[in-house]
Amino acid sequence: MAATRFHQINRPQRLSDAVGLALEKRIRSGALTPGERLPTEAQLGAQFAVSRAVVREAVARLKAEGLVESRQGSGVFVATRPGAAAFRMNAGLPASAHDARDVFELRLIVEAAAAERAAVRHTPQSLTQIGEALAAMDAAMESVADSGDGAGADDAFHCAVAAASGNPLIHRFIEFVSQEFSGSRQPTWSRDGRDGGLAQASQNEHRALFEAIAAGDPAAARAAAERHIVSAAGRLGVMLSPRMSGPNNEEET
Amino acid sequence: MAATRFHQINRPQRLSDAVGLALEKRIRSGALTPGERLPTEAQLGAQFAVSRAVVREAVARLKAEGLVESRQGSGVFVATRPGAAAFRMNAGLPASAHDARDVFELRLIVEAAAAERAAVRHTPQSLTQIGEALAAMDAAMESVADSGDGAGADDAFHCAVAAASGNPLIHRFIEFVSQEFSGSRQPTWSRDGRDGGLAQASQNEHRALFEAIAAGDPAAARAAAERHIVSAAGRLGVMLSPRMSGPNNEEET
DNA sequence: ATTGGTCAGCTTGTCTGACAAGTTCGACGC
DNA sequence: GCGTCGAACTTGTCAGACAAGCTGACCAAT
Numbered sequence: 272m273a274a275t276r277f278h279q280i281n282r283p284q285r286l287s288d289a290v291g292l293a294l295e296k297r298i299r300s301g302a303l304t305p306g307e308r309l310p311t312e313a314q315l316g317a318q319f320a321v322s323r324a325v326v327r328e329a330v331a332r333l334k335a336e337g338l339v340e341s342r343q344g345s346g347v348f349v350a351t352r353p354g355a356a357a358f359r360m361n362a363g364l365p366a367s368a369h370d371a372r373d374v375f376e377l378r379l380i381v382e383a384a385a386a387e388r389a390a391v392r393h394t395p396q397s398l399t400q401i402g403e404a405l406a407a408m409d410a411a412m413e414s415v416a417d418s419g420d421g422a423g424a425d426d427a428f429h430c431a432v433a434a435a436s437g438n439p440l441i442h443r444f445i446e447f448v449s450q451e452f453s454g455s456r457q458p459t460w461s462r463d464g465r466d467g468g469l470a471q472a473s474q475n476e477h478r479a480l481f482e483a484i485a486a487g488d489p490a491a492a493r494a495a496a497e498r499h500i501v502s503a504a505g506r507l508g509v510m511l512s513p514r515m516s517g518p519n520n521e522e523e524t
Numbered sequence: 525m526a527a528t529r530f531h532q533i534n535r536p537q538r539l540s541d542a543v544g545l546a547l548e549k550r551i552r553s554g555a556l557t558p559g560e561r562l563p564t565e566a567q568l569g570a571q572f573a574v575s576r577a578v579v580r581e582a583v584a585r586l587k588a589e590g591l592v593e594s595r596q597g598s599g600v601f602v603a604t605r606p607g608a609a610a611f612r613m614n615a616g617l618p619a620s621a622h623d624a625r626d627v628f629e630l631r632l633i634v635e636a637a638a639a640e641r642a643a644v645r646h647t648p649q650s651l652t653q654i655g656e657a658l659a660a661m662d663a664a665m666e667s668v669a670d671s672g673d674g675a676g677a678d679d680a681f682h683c684a685v686a687a688a689s690g691n692p693l694i695h696r697f698i699e700f701v702s703q704e705f706s707g708s709r710q711p712t713w714s715r716d717g718r719d720g721g722l723a724q725a726s727q728n729e730h731r732a733l734f735e736a737i738a739a740g741d742p743a744a745a746r747a748a749a750e751r752h753i754v755s756a757a758g759r760l761g762v763m764l765s766p767r768m769s770g771p772n773n774e775e776e777t
Numbered sequence: 778a779t780t781g782g783t784c785a786g787c788t789t790g791t792c793t794g795a796c797a798a799g800t801t802c803g804a805c806g807c
Numbered sequence: 808g809c810g811t812c813g814a815a816c817t818t819g820t821c822a823g824a825c826a827a828g829c830t831g832a833c834c835a836a837t
Binding site: 578597 | 819830
Binding site for chain 1: 816817818819
C-alpha cells in the first residue's frame with residue numbers, strides 16, 4: 272500500500288544503539304577479548320559523551336546478546352564465548368562493497384543444495400505448496416496494482432522449496448536469510464520491473480526449478496536453482512559465479 | 525582453583541532481567557501479538573513495581589533480541605517478525621532424533637562449498653593459518669595429556685578453511701555452527717579416541733583437505749571436505765549421504 | 778464536506794543526582 | 808602470616824526534570 276511505502280522515514284540512531292554497536296564492534300574485532308573487563312560505566316559515559324543511563328541501556332543490549340556479563344561492584348566483562356548463541360547477517364560491522372555479493376553467494380550455496388534435496392525428498396503436499404506459490408506469482412504478473420503480491424509470493428516460493436528439502440534446519444535458515452533481505456525482490460515485481468520483463472525472466476527460472484523438482488531430478492534442480500540465484504543477483508547488479516570451476520575463474524573480477 | 529569454585533554464588537536475579545523475561549514470555553506465548561503495542565513505560569513500572577529505568581533496560585534487552593521496536597512519542601511495539609533478526613540452531617523446539625543429522629547435513633553443504641572457494645581464493649597467509657592448525661593437531665596427537673588441545677585445533681582448522689573462502693559471511697556462519705557444537709570433537713581427541721585411531725583417521729582427512737586447497741583444486745577440495753564431514757558424522761553414529769545422486773538413494777534410510 | 782494547520786496531551790529518549798548493594802584492596806591488630 | 812575492618816570503587820535502582828517526537832482533537836479556509 273502507498274501509505275506503507277511512505278512510512279519508512281530515516282530516524283536518527285539512538286545513542287544507546289550507537290554505543291552498543293561501538294562496543295560490540297570492539298568485542299567482535301578482538302580489541303576486547305573474552306574475560307576482559309570493559310571500562311566502567313562512568314568512563315564509557317565520558318568517552319562517548321553520554322549519560323550513564325545511555326551506557327547502561329547499551330550494556331543491557333550486549334547482555335541480551337550474550338556478549339558481556341556484569342557483576343555488581345566489580346565490573347562488566349566480555350563473555351567467555353561472546354555471542355555464540357545467535358547468528359546475525361549484520362554483526363555490527365560496517366557495510367562494505369562486498370556485502371550483497373557475500374549474501375548472494377551464501378544463498379547460492381544453501382538454496383541450490385536445498386533444491387537438490389527437494390527434488391529427492393518432496394511429498395505431494397510440499398510440491399503443491401511450491402506450485403501454489405508459482406501460481407500466485409503468475410497472478411501477480413497480471414495484477415494492475417503498483418506492487419501487487421509478487422514479491423511475497425516469490426518469498427513463499429523459495430521457502431516452500433526449502434521446506435521440501437526435508438531438513439528443517441535448512442528450511443529455517445533459508446527463511447531467516449529471506450526475511451533479512453525481503454526488500455530485494457521488490458524491484459523485480461514493481462510496475463517497472465514487470466513492464467521491463469524482470470518478473471517474466473524470474474518466473475521462467477522459477478518454473479524451470481519447479482519442473483526439475485517435480486521430475487525428481489536433483490542435478491537439474493541444483494542447476495536451475497543456481498541459474499536463478501545468479502540471474503537474480505545480476506538483476507541487482509551483483510556478479511556471481513555459479514561454480515568454482517578453475518583457479519583463475521574468480522580472480523577476473 | 526578452589527577459590528573459583530566457591531565463586532559461583534546464587535545471585536538474586538536482576539530486576540531488569542526479570543521484567544525482560546516476563547515480557548518475552550508474553551510475546552513468545554502469543555499473549556502479545558506482532559504489531560501490538562506494549563503498555564507504556566509508566567504502566568509497566570507500576571505493574572512490576574519497579575522504576576522506569578529498570579523497565580527501559582528490560583526493553584533494551586528485548587530490542588537487542590529483535591522482539592520489540594520502539595518509536596519515540598508513540599510506544600513500544602511487538603516486532604512484526606519477533607526474533608527474526610537472529611538465527612539460532614535450537615529455536616526453542618524440542619530435540620528430535622533427526623537433529624544431529626540435520627546439523628551435519630547443513631555443515632556438509634556449507635563447509636564443502638567453503639573448501640571449494642578456499643582452494644581458489646586462499647592467500648599465503650590464510651594457507652599458513654590452515655597449516656598451523658594442522659600442525660597443532662599433529663602435536664596434540666602425541667600429547668600425553670588426557671584430552672590435549674586436539675579438539676581446539678580441530679575447531680581452528682575448520683575455521684581457518686572457512687576464513688580462506690574469501691566470504692566473511694560464510695566464515696562467520698561456519699564459526700557460529702562450530703561453536704554451537706564445540707563438544708562434538710571431544711570424543712575423537714580424547715585418550716580413548718586417539719588410542720582407537722579416531723584422531724588419526726580424522727587427521728588423514730584434514731591433511732587431504734589441506735593438500736587439495738594448497739594445490740588450488742576446488743573439485744578435490746570439495747570432495748575432501750565432503751568425505752571428512754561424512755566420516756566425522758559416521759564416527760558419531762550419524763549416517764549421511766554426500767550427494768543427491770539418485771531418487772532412491774536417500775529413501776533407504 | 779474536505780483539507781490543512783495548530784496545539785495540548787501523551788510517550789519515549791536523555792540527563793542528573795542520590796542512595797543501595799556488592800566487590801576489592803589496603804591498613805591494622807593479633 | 809592470617810583475619811578483620813573500612814574506605815574507595817563499581818554496578819543496580821530510584822526519582823525528577825527536560826528534550827524530542829507522536830497523535831488526535833479542534834478550528835479555519837476552500
